[in-house]
Structure formats: structure tokens, C-alpha cells
Amino acid sequence: MYKTEVRGALILGDKNYNQVTSDIIAPIDRKTPGWWKFAFTISLIASTFGIVAIYVTVVYGIGTWAVNNSVAWGWEIINFVWWIGIGHAGTAFSIFLLILRQKWRTSINRAAEAMTVIAVGCAALFPAIHMGRVWLAFYIFPYPNTRGSLWVNFNSPLFWDFIAISAYLLISASFWYFGMVPDFASIRDRATSKVKKVVYGFFAFGWTGSSKEWLRYESLSYILGGIAAVLVVSVHSIVSTDFASSVIPGWHSTLFPPYFVVGAIFSGFAMVMTLMIIIRKLYKFQDYITDSHLNAISKILIFISLIMGTAYATEIFLAWYGGSEYEMFTFFRNRLTGDYTFQFWTMITCNALIPQLLWSKKIRKNLTVVFIISIIINIGMWFERFNIIVTSLSKDYLPSSWTTYSPTWVEIGIYVGTLGFFSVGVLLFFRYIPMIAISEVKSVLHLGKGHPTH
Amino acid sequence: MRKTNIIGIFDNENTLLEAIHKMKARGIAISDIYMPYPVHEAIEAMGKKSKFTFIAFLFGVFGAVSVLSFLYYTSVIDWPINYGGKPTNAFPSFIVITIVLTIFTVTILSLFAFSARSGIYPGKKYTMPDLRSTDDKFVMVFDKNNISIDAVAFNSLLKESGASEILENEEK
Numbered sequence: 001m002y003k004t005e006v007r008g009a010l011i012l013g014d015k016n017y018n019q020v021t022s023d024i025i026a027p028i029d030r031k032t033p034g035w036w037k038f039a040f041t042i043s044l045i046a047s048t049f050g051i052v053a054i055y056v057t058v059v060y061g062i063g064t065w066a067v068n069n070s071v072a073w074g075w076e077i078i079n080f081v082w083w084i085g086i087g088h089a090g091t092a093f094s095i096f097l098l099i100l101r102q103k104w105r106t107s108i109n110r111a112a113e114a115m116t117v118i119a120v121g122c123a124a125l126f127p128a129i130h131m132g133r134v135w136l137a138f139y140i141f142p143y144p145n146t147r148g149s150l151w152v153n154f155n156s157p158l159f160w161d162f163i164a165i166s167a168y169l170l171i172s173a174s175f176w177y178f179g180m181v182p183d184f185a186s187i188r189d190r191a192t193s194k195v196k197k198v199v200y201g202f203f204a205f206g207w208t209g210s211s212k213e214w215l216r217y218e219s220l221s222y223i224l225g226g227i228a229a230v231l232v233v234s235v236h237s238i239v240s241t242d243f244a245s246s247v248i249p250g251w252h253s254t255l256f257p258p259y260f261v262v263g264a265i266f267s268g269f270a271m272v273m274t275l276m277i278i279i280r281k282l283y284k285f286q287d288y289i290t291d292s293h294l295n296a297i298s299k300i301l302i303f304i305s306l307i308m309g310t311a312y313a314t315e316i317f318l319a320w321y322g323g324s325e326y327e328m329f330t331f332f333r334n335r336l337t338g339d340y341t342f343q344f345w346t347m348i349t350c351n352a353l354i355p356q357l358l359w360s361k362k363i364r365k366n367l368t369v370v371f372i373i374s375i376i377i378n379i380g381m382w383f384e385r386f387n388i389i390v391t392s393l394s395k396d397y398l399p400s401s402w403t404t405y406s407p408t409w410v411e412i413g414i415y416v417g418t419l420g421f422f423s424v425g426v427l428l429f430f431r432y433i434p435m436i437a438i439s440e441v442k443s444v445l446h447l448g449k450g451h452p453t454h
Numbered sequence: 455m456r457k458t459n460i461i462g463i464f465d466n467e468n469t470l471l472e473a474i475h476k477m478k479a480r481g482i483a484i485s486d487i488y489m490p491y492p493v494h495e496a497i498e499a500m501g502k503k504s505k506f507t508f509i510a511f512l513f514g515v516f517g518a519v520s521v522l523s524f525l526y527y528t529s530v531i532d533w534p535i536n537y538g539g540k541p542t543n544a545f546p547s548f549i550v551i552t553i554v555l556t557i558f559t560v561t562i563l564s565l566f567a568f569s570a571r572s573g574i575y576p577g578k579k580y581t582m583p584d585l586r587s588t589d590d591k592f593v594m595v596f597d598k599n600n601i602s603i604d605a606v607a608f609n610s611l612l613k614e615s616g617a618s619e620i621l622e623n624e625e626k
Contacts, residue, residue, distance in 0.1 A: 016590060017490055017589065017590030018589055018590040021490075021589050021590065142524075142528065148533055149528075149532065149533065150533060151528040151529070151532070151533055153535075154525055154528070154529055154544075154547070154548060154551060155537065155544050155547040159551075160550045160551060160554070163551055163554050163555060164550075164554050167554050167555065167557065167558040170558065170561070170562075171557065171558065171561045174561060174562075174565055175561075178565070178568075181574065182490075182491075182588065185588045186490070186588040186589055188588075189582075189585040189586075189588045189589065190588075190589060202576060202577070203576075205569075205574045205575055205576055205578060206573065206574060206575065206577075206578025206579065206580040207574060207580075207588075208488060208580050208581075208582045208587075208588075209488045209489055209490060209582075209587055209588050210486050210487065210488050211486060211487045211488075211489070211496060211497050211500045211502070212486070212500075212502055212572065213572050213574065214489060214492040214497055215492075215497050215500075215502055215504050216504055216506060216568055216571060216572045217492070217568070217572070218492050218497075219504045219506035219507060220506065220564060220565075220568045222507075223506060223507060223510045223560070223564055224561055224564065227510075227514075227557045227560050227561065228557065228561070230553065230557060231554075231557060234550075234553065234554060238550060238554075439490060439491040439492075440491070442490055442491040443491040443492065443493075
């Protein structure tokens with residue numbers, strides 16, 4: 001069992017159980033703050049832009065995008081992979097740390113899971129509209145149909161992807177929801193207004209907290225945690241096979257599955273860091289999301305950043321060592337140098353170099369810098385996907401089909417729209433759902449107390 | 455006859471555990487314990503065991519077998535397609551779908567099993583001995599008819615074990 005002496009107290013201050021409940025529920029009971037309304041308006045504007053862009057895409061078709069015969073995957077697949085990557089934080093955080101019995105996850109897992117569900121929802125939008133005729137999207141379901149029955153191609157990674165993402169969305173959403181049931185019951189039993197009692201009472205599913213309920217609840221969370229841990233590795237591995245099973249230079253590599261999985265956890269943890277710093281600052285949750293928590297995430301980020309750097313170096317080395325002139329061309333003429341040098345070097349700087357600053361304890365303690373680094377990492381991860389998708393497609397084996405690619409306003413609009421949807425979701429989460437798992441925090445409240453921090 | 459409950463309210467985990475030991479030593483049956491978070495020793499002391507992991511394993515076997523048979527039926531029996539002379543039963547490339555859908559089946563069935571077994575579902579009618587047990591109190595419930603010693607002695611025993619309040623109510 002993990003000993004907390006090294007890390008010190010998980011929850012600061014001399015709190016009792018009642019205070020924990022009140023502190024965490026306080027943002028729901030308070031009046032809507034001004035900054036929230038402001039941020040919500042901005043997010044709604046961004047979402048509206050996205051909805052207009054999606055409308056244009058659906059009505060006029062994907063001819064409104066800049067994708068072409070050579071670069072058939074543009075911003076949409078970049079953004080799809082980017083959002084899925086961010087959506088790995090929830091499972092990585094709550095499930096890996098749950099089965100490793102890392103108690104420090106308790107203050108963070110709820111927000112990480114919420115973010116996962118919203119990010120995966122944003123991601124799922126892209127392949128759907130990329131089909132062109134979104135109203136025929138149901139063709140991807142293997143159902144007995146009047147066309148034969150002609151079944152879908154079960155050997156295609158694109159179909160695996162569909163299965164993986166729908167399963168991931170449903171599983172992470174239910175894991176998140178069942179984690180909240182006891183907390184909804186806490187809100188229900190404290191509520192003074194009738195509306196709140198009825199609404200939260202409905203979502204609490206009649207939870208009473210009896211020993212039998214807790215017994216089964218705990219078994220359930222270990223079962224779901226144990227099997228969903230596989231999903232952390234499988235979802236992005238499957239996304240990477242969309243690329244790796246093709247014969248395009250720069251994609252056709254066995255490095256792809258681990259490289260994608262690590263990249264996904266990297267962007268997910270960076271996004272968790274961004275959100276945690278925001279929550280901590282705006283809701284004054286310093287006692288729950290302590291310096292020690294953020295320090296731990298920073299250290300994980302350095303570690304993953306080193307793996308990312310190694311992966312980039314390995315790709316370049318193998319392009320040379322493999323002796324394929326097409327691979328050589330893609331990496332040395334179209335990434336390190338050439339039309340897309342900016343994107344390549346931004347990726348290296350943001351993902352492999354800048355996070356190394358976190359080695360310094362002084363920087364890890366300065367939350368403004370950490371916040372900026374966490375955002376830089378997500379920018380870098382976006383460029384990584386740009387780099388993989390656009391450079392490889394724009395110049396492949398046949399020089400006559402070479403082309404360059406830059407997006408149209410519609411493509412930018414859909415991306416801005418998903419950013420809007422994401423922040424709308426996150427803001428609603430801030431406002432109406434306990435951001436920290438109340439019952440889980442109570443169970444670790446006294447851990448590490450009475451032991452001096454080293 | 456109406457059931458009367460005696461309810462002991464405890465402020466923290468330690469007094470609750472102490473009380474459980476005392477009650478067990480005297481052979482007094484505890485009907486239920488309500489807690490704001492799971493206290494493992496208290497759950498164990500209630501003597502219930504969950505067979506959930508085994509059931510989940512069965513769900514997994516069911517999921518894996520049905521997904522693989524579905525893939526075999528569609529690709530080999532119902533509509534075989536020749537992809538460059540490769541075998542129609544492309545087992546290695548079925549593995550990915552099988553793993554993911556097995557996880558999916560286990561999750562969904564476990565959630566329903568949990569919901570059915572524990573009675574946690576939308577619109578559930580429930581009774582709680584004391585509402586504070588989802589906030590900061592640990593609540594121990596006894597059936598008055600099951601207590602062999604007299605009420606006054608029992609109450610003082612509860613107080614002695616660290617109960618901060620003792621209530622009595624009638625179950626409807």
C-alpha cells in the first residue's frame with residue numbers, strides 16, 4: 001500500500017467531514033459569478049461559429065474544406081486525434097491511479113473524467129462530419145440491412161476506431177457518472193430548495209450509503225477500473241493503426257501505437273494541469289488541490305516529455321537507418337527542412353524542449369509558468385498531429401500529385417466550435433457538479449496528517 | 455407489528471469501528487451501517503461478501519464468445535469476401551474488436567447488475583435513518599426486537615461505545 005509520509009498531507013488544513021462537503025458544494029450553492037457568465041458567453045459565441053461551419057459543411061458538402069485528393073485528411077483528422085488525446089486524461093488519471101492505489105488522485109479524478117467525456121464527445125464529431133453525408137453515418141453500424149446483408153469491413157482499422165471511440169465514450173461517461181452518485185446524494189440531503197432536492201435527488205438514483213451499497217459500489221469501481229485500464233492503451237493504439245496500417249511514408253511504422261498512446265497521455269495530463277490551476281485559483285481549492293498535487297503532475301509531464309523526445313528522435317533515426325528513400329525524403333526534406341519546418345520545429349520545441357524547464361523546482365512552484373507550459377504542450381501536441389498528417393500526405397511517392405494544404409474558414413470554424421463546446425461543457429461542470437469527489441476526499445482526509453513533510 | 459429501529463450516530467470512523475467491535479463481542483446484530491464514505495473494516499464487519507468480480511468475469515466470457523461468433527458468422531458464413539486471397543476467418547484482426555467490445559459488454563452489464571442488485575436507479579423510493587449520513591455522520595441501525603438486553607442498558611452501551619446521539623424511530 002502506498003505510504004503518504006513522503007508526500008505529506010493530501011488535504012491541507014484541519015477540516016472535518018462537514019467542512020469538506022460544504023467547501024466542495026459551495027460553488028453550486030453560490031450565485032453565478034460574473035467571470036463565469038463572461039466566459040460562458042464567449043464559449044457560446046465560439047460554439048455558434050462552429051455550428052455555422054458545421055451547417056455549411058453538411059449543406060454544401062466537404063468541398064467547402066481545403067482537403068484535396070492528396071491531402072485527404074486535413075484539420076478535421078488533426079483535431080480528432082488531438083481531442084481524443086486530451087480525452088485520455090480521465091482514464092489515465094482515475095483508472096491507472098485507482099488500480100495502482102495512488103490516493104492523491106482523489107482530488108483530481110472527477111475533473112479529469114469530466115474533461116475526458118467532453119473531449120471525446122468533441123472528437124467524435126469530426127469523423128462523423130468527415131463522412132460527408134452525415135445522415136448516412138449509421139451505415140457504419142454492423143446491422144442486418146437490405147443491401148445483402150452486406151456487413152462492414154471488420155478488418156479495417158477505421159471500423160476498429162469507430163468501435164473503440166464509441167465504447168470509450170460510453171464507458172468513461174458511465175464511470176464518471178457512477179462516481180458522482182454518492183456526491184449527488186450529499187447535495188440532495190443538504191439542499192434547502194425544493195427544486196435542488198428533486199433534481200439532484202433524481203440524479204442520485206436513491207443512494208443511501210448503506211454498507212451493502214458501498215460494498216457493491218467499490219467492487220464495481222474496481223471492475224470497471226481494471227478492465228477500462230486496457231482502454232487507455234487500446235483507444236489511441238487503434239487510432240494510430242489508422243495511420244500505421246497504410247503505406248504512406250512517415251506513417252508506416254511500428255512505433256506508432258506506443259508513440260500515440262504516450263502522446264495522448266501527455267496532452268491529457270497537460271490539459272488536466274491547465275484545468276486544475278484554473279479551478280484552484282477561481283474556486284480557492286488550495287487545500288484540496290495542493291502544491292504537492294500539481295508538483296506530482298509536473299513530474300509526470302517531464303517524464304512523458306522525455307519519452308516524446310525519444311520517440312521523435314527514433315522516428316528520424318529509423319528514417320535514415322531504414323534506408324528507404326521515401327522515408328528519408330519525408331523526414332529530412334519535408335519535416336526537418338522544407339515547406340513545413342515551422343510546424344516541425346514548433347512540435348519539437350513545445351513537446352520535447354520547453355517541458356524540460358519543469359526540472360527546476362522553482363519553476364514547478366511558479367504556477368503561472370506551469371500554466372503557460374501546460375498550454376504550450378497542448379499547442380505542441382496539435383502541431384505534432386499536423387506534422388504527421390499533412391507532411392506525409394502532401395508529398396508522397398508521386399511528385400505529380402504533390403500539393404500543399406492550408407485550411408478554409410469552415411475548417412477553422414469547426415475547430416473553434418469544438419473549443420467552444422468544450423468550454424461550455426467544462427463551465428457547466430464547474431457550475432452544477434461537485435468538482436472534487438466528495439466521498440473519496442473524505443476517505444483520505446486524515447491520511448498523511450501528523451507526519452511532518454520532508 | 456411495526457418495526458422499531460434504534461439508531462446510533464457516530465462522529466468518526468474510529469468510534470464507529472470501536473462500537474462495531476463492542477456490539478459483535480456482545481452478540482448484538484447490527485441491521486445496517488450508513489456511511490459518508492466506504493470504511494472497509496465496517497463493510498467487512500457486516501459480513502457481506504460480493505460475488506461481483508466473478509459475475510463480471512462471466513459477463514466477459516459471454517461478451518468475448520458472442521462478439522467472436524458474430525464476426526465469424528458475418529465474415530465466413532453470411533457474406534464471405536475475398537480480400538486478395540486471404541482467409542475469410544481473419545482471426546488476428548478480429549481480436550481488436552473482440553477486446554474492445556468485451557470490455558464494453560462487461561461495463562454495461564456490470565452497471566445494470568449493480569443497479570438491479572443494489573437498487574440504485576432513477577426514481578427509486580428510499581428511506582434513510584438519518585440524512586446526515588451522506589455528509590459527516592456514521593449511522594448504525596439496530597432492530598429493537600433483535601436486542602436481547604433491555605433498552606436502558608443498550609442505550610448506555612451505545613453511549614459508552616462513543617455514539618454522539620441515540621435516536622429511535624418506527625419504520626413504516
